[in-house]
Amino acid sequence: MYKKEISKAVINRLPRYYRYLGDLLEKDVVRISSKELSEKMKVTASQIRQDLNNFGGFGQQGYGYNVEYLHAEIGKILGLDKKYSVIIIGAGNLGQALANYVDFERRGFFVRSIFDINPNLIGTKIRGIEVRDSEILEDYINNNQVDIAALTVPKTKAPQIAADMVKMGIKGIWNFAPTDLHLPKEVTVENVHLAESLMKLSYRLSVRETPKE
């Protein structure tokens, strides 16, 4: 299907379209021209038309885009028409932040369980979701559908835990540990490297401070 042909650059922009269209939906906007969307998103109108043409267009000459329809279609492309069972490995602040983020649920990502090795955390609940002992992780995965494991553990532990989970059958990992996971090709890993984001910020700040010569 068409999904196979889309460039990575377009895919990287799709979540942003989806977010803007979601904001418009919340404001009960029914339709929008590529020109208006372009002004909001600070992207050229021709870029928008080009991107959306990858999926057969969606726009109508003289009418613009139907917000609800376009939002739903992009959602389908992003796989948001499905439900995902998520587990979180690591019940520290970051793991708790993810568990508390109700917006994820609205998009079909349901946190089913949190795992940790800390006896003080095991048995507690975060937004009603139980923190379980990492010891029973394999048992849990064998008995429950898990689509995505969010990994919020220290970088020294992440590679081993990820490798173990892959053996248990996990196919999708959302990795927050500041290390790259080298896993089999059939596993999908999406990294959030916070320290690297911060370095990009400091780079841009320091370039600005450097006087031009």
Place this chain on the structure above:
Amino acid sequence: MYKKEISKAVINRLPRYYRYLGDLLEKDVVRISSKELSEKMKVTASQIRQDLNNFGGFGQQGYGYNVEYLHAEIGKILGLDKKYSVIIIGAGNLGQALANYVDFERRGFFVRSIFDINPNLIGTKIRGIEVRDSEILEDYINNNQVDIAALTVPKTKAPQIAADMVKMGIKGIWNFAPTDLHLPKEVTVENVHLAESLMKLSYRLSVRETPKE
């Protein structure tokens, strides 16, 4: 200086080089060839040589790279030879996670204060860092050096808070709110959009599930 000429793609790769070299340093590795670095990083050796040639090379024929020197030089390019005073706006789980992340300090980012409007949080401390009333934010910024404000507040509030902080003189914003901030050009904004990262993961998972036709 050379900083002006470097492509964005190279800049985006630098934090990763910095991270790998830091890991090697921790393991007391003194030097590494581009071939070895290439195998570790899963990037071609020629890509590595090309990237590092942007900064005058650093490598010596037949010797490879001096890990400590290269780490320090890339650190300088990234602005990591300076210290940054950071404040966090929003003392929720995510703000607390950032405040607790000691690794940032090792790289020169010091969290000086956290601000929130919640009376239950004001006056508490996170890793010794006081949570202050957002009411006194302007006063604080007027009397203290602040290089970076991390914004971990709801998306409905983020644009106004960011605009206010810019008026108070803030030049660097690390934005975690799921919204784009449209601020004057002299302000540097680095976004971490978690929901968009999750959507990229679901896209890649759903493409894999789709049978090829």
